[in-house]
Amino acid sequence: MVDDPGSGAPLLSLRSVGKTFSNGVAALDDVSLTIGEGDFISLLGPSGCGKSTALRLIAGLSSPTIGTVEWHKQLGSDCVGFVFQEPTLLPWANVFDNIWLPLRLKGMSRRQAEPAIRDLLDRVRLSGFDKAMPRELSGGMKMRVSIARGLVTRPRLLLMDEPFAALDEITRFRLNTDLLELWREERFTVVFVTHSVFESVFLSNRVVVMAARPGRVFRELDVAAPYPRGEPFRTSPEYAALCRETSDVLGEAIHLNPGAGDDGH
Amino acid sequence: MTAIEARPGIVLDAEERRRLRGARAERIGRWVLPVAIMILAIGLWDRICVWNEIPQYILPRPGVVLQTLWKDAVLLFGSLMVTLRITFLGLALAVAGGVGLAVLFTQSKWVEMSLFPFAIVLQVTPIVAIFPLINIYVDNQTAKLLLCSWIVAFFPILSNTTLGLNSVDRNLIDLFKLNGATRWQQLWHLRLPAAMPYFLGGLKIAGGLSLIGAVVAEFVAGAGGQSSGLASRIIEAGYRLNAPRLFAALFLISVTGIVIFLVLTLVSHLILRRWHESALRQER
Numbered sequence: 412m413v414d415d416p417g418s419g420a421p422l423l424s425l426r427s428v429g430k431t432f433s434n435g436v437a438a439l440d441d442v443s444l445t446i447g448e449g450d451f452i453s454l455l456g457p458s459g460c461g462k463s464t465a466l467r468l469i470a471g472l473s474s475p476t477i478g479t480v481e482w483h484k485q486l487g488s489d490c491v492g493f494v495f496q497e498p499t500l501l502p503w504a505n506v507f508d509n510i511w512l513p514l515r516l517k518g519m520s521r522r523q524a525e526p527a528i529r530d531l532l533d534r535v536r537l538s539g540f541d542k543a544m545p546r547e548l549s550g551g552m553k554m555r556v557s558i559a560r561g562l563v564t565r566p567r568l569l570l571m572d573e574p575f576a577a578l579d580e581i582t583r584f585r586l587n588t589d590l591l592e593l594w595r596e597e598r599f600t601v602v603f604v605t606h607s608v609f610e611s612v613f614l615s616n617r618v619v620v621m622a623a624r625p626g627r628v629f630r631e632l633d634v635a636a637p638y639p640r641g642e643p644f645r646t647s648p649e650y651a652a653l654c655r656e657t658s659d660v661l662g663e664a665i666h667l668n669p670g671a672g673d674d675g676h
Numbered sequence: 677m678t679a680i681e682a683r684p685g686i687v688l689d690a691e692e693r694r695r696l697r698g699a700r701a702e703r704i705g706r707w708v709l710p711v712a713i714m715i716l717a718i719g720l721w722d723r724i725c726v727w728n729e730i731p732q733y734i735l736p737r738p739g740v741v742l743q744t745l746w747k748d749a750v751l752l753f754g755s756l757m758v759t760l761r762i763t764f765l766g767l768a769l770a771v772a773g774g775v776g777l778a779v780l781f782t783q784s785k786w787v788e789m790s791l792f793p794f795a796i797v798l799q800v801t802p803i804v805a806i807f808p809l810i811n812i813y814v815d816n817q818t819a820k821l822l823l824c825s826w827i828v829a830f831f832p833i834l835s836n837t838t839l840g841l842n843s844v845d846r847n848l849i850d851l852f853k854l855n856g857a858t859r860w861q862q863l864w865h866l867r868l869p870a871a872m873p874y875f876l877g878g879l880k881i882a883g884g885l886s887l888i889g890a891v892v893a894e895f896v897a898g899a900g901g902q903s904s905g906l907a908s909r910i911i912e913a914g915y916r917l918n919a920p921r922l923f924a925a926l927f928l929i930s931v932t933g934i935v936i937f938l939v940l941t942l943v944s945h946l947i948l949r950r951w952h953e954s955a956l957r958q959e960r
């Protein structure tokens with residue numbers, strides 16, 4: 412088993428990408444970034460530095476003002492999965508139907524989709540909850556459903572926009588470990604947006620620190636800790652040192668323009 | 677519904693016991709109080725008639741009204757059926773027209789911008805003022821009444837459904853786009869279900885309104901003496917100073933309105949109870 416993620420061939424590149432909204436806000440300016448197959452990349456930065464905008468550009472939900480988003484392999488749009496900050500489930504549909512949704516939109520019947528969904532329910536530790544309605548679930552469980560829905564199309568690339576920001580710490584830690592496990596088993600690529608230094612270091616093999624006004628890549632840091640990373644890693648001195656290093660860089664990025672964190676987004 | 681009774685073997689402190697008693701009392705009071713007040717009011721009505729020796733053609737005693745309801749049952753219930761037919765057909769058309777227009781509006785902002793003002797004009801103009809026009813242009817009696825009932829009832833459905841279709845989570849729309857959903861899929865799997873609570877809220881209002889629309893239309897049309905709905909019974913009874921029948925007809929209309937409201941509330945509850953906040957029991 413190859414334990415060196417990010418060694419894969421490049422999956423996609425942002426080339427000098429800029430995005431200016433019609434209200435004049437330059438959300439991104441001259442962002443260049445290459446994402447390798449199998450990477451777990453975190454975009455780390457203060458609010459308003461264009462992290463969500465970058466994800467939407469990668470997903471093709473929005474197009475760059477300047478520059479290009481280039482895929483190195485010919486992949487259809489269904490090769491991208493998206494997980495939002497809120498679980499954003501269909502409140503009128505049960506867990507099973509929520510996970511089925513992306514396949515259903517592609518014309519797959521319940522019967523055809525069932526094996527994949529059962530398997531995923533198992534992997535996100537929700538077996539037995541297929542009939543439950545979203546409002547009957549805790550925040551962490553809803554997020555697990557959302558992740559399962561993001562993975563049900565077996566995407567090559569999973570985009571996650573601060574998915575665990577609204578969860579309590581205990582739940583977040585569990586989801587972090589479970590997500591890493593899923594990623595190592597399925598070997599998809601992840602771009603993970605967060606404003607938590609600890610989360611980004613724990614999860615990713617590369618942290619992209621961003622600065623605001625205009626949003627840009629401030630520095631890229633390799634996280635040279637081997638996988639698998641479990642709970643022992645969380646308390647290791649190695650982890651603490653990596654967090655301090657990353658935190659310092661983030662501090663520099665924020666101090667470039669103080670007040671950038673007050674955006675409220 | 678969750679049980680309010682404490683499970684046996686659980687020891688409660690004074691505060692929790694008080695709360696339990698309060699909840700129990702509230703549950704009973706919710707039904708008993710209005711019924712008690714109603715009985716009290718009817719009793720008082722009866723006494724006032726007797727004490728003041730009010731003649732029957734001015735204010736009949738409640739018992740007399742009830743007798744009339746029984747005596748004239750064939751006539752009154754026959755008329756009720758006529759009114760109900762218009763009411764339900766009007767409501768059905770309002771649902772079809774309101775939802776149909778709302779769906780059209782969400783398909784194109786331009787259509788919404790162009791047409792919505794007309795819907796408002798139709799809504800704010802009093803129906804009795806429009807009716808003479810309808811009377812001129814429409815020949816068929818049923819069509820006249822239906823048109824009236826429809827105009828009164830369709831707006832809450834249109835405006836509520838439009839609001840509901842447009843208040844879909846942006847992220848969910850992105851999710852649909854990301855998965856290559858067609859417009860039709862977006863409508864069917866996302867916008868329509870999301871609009872359901874709004875639509876049902878509009879439907880509850882429209883149910884009552886279509887009854888009002890039907891009765892008002894009959895009133896205005898009934899001046900010509902062609903209609904046979906409840907309104908024409910009321911007009912007729914008014915001419916003949918037959919107050920007991922007038923009250924009986926009025927009673928039927930009110931009860932019908934209440935029943936329509938209760939049925940629509942129940943329907944709404946049954947549809948929403950598994951997922952929507954409004955159908956959840958208030959926890960304190």
Ligand SMILES: Nc1ncnc2c1ncn2[C@@H]1O[C@H](COP(=O)(O)OP(=O)(O)O)[C@@H](O)[C@H]1O
Nearest residue numbers: 432434436438457458459460461462463464676
């Ligand atoms: N659709 C939009 N129209 C106008 N401005 C936007 C839009 N989306 C984001 N912005 C602005 O772009 C900047 C970056 O936003 P965003 O990518 O959401 O940042 P982040 O996710 O890092 O908090 C913010 O200042 C935000 O107000």
Ligand SMILES: [Mg+2]
Nearest residue numbers: 462463572676
């Ligand atoms: Mg964001």
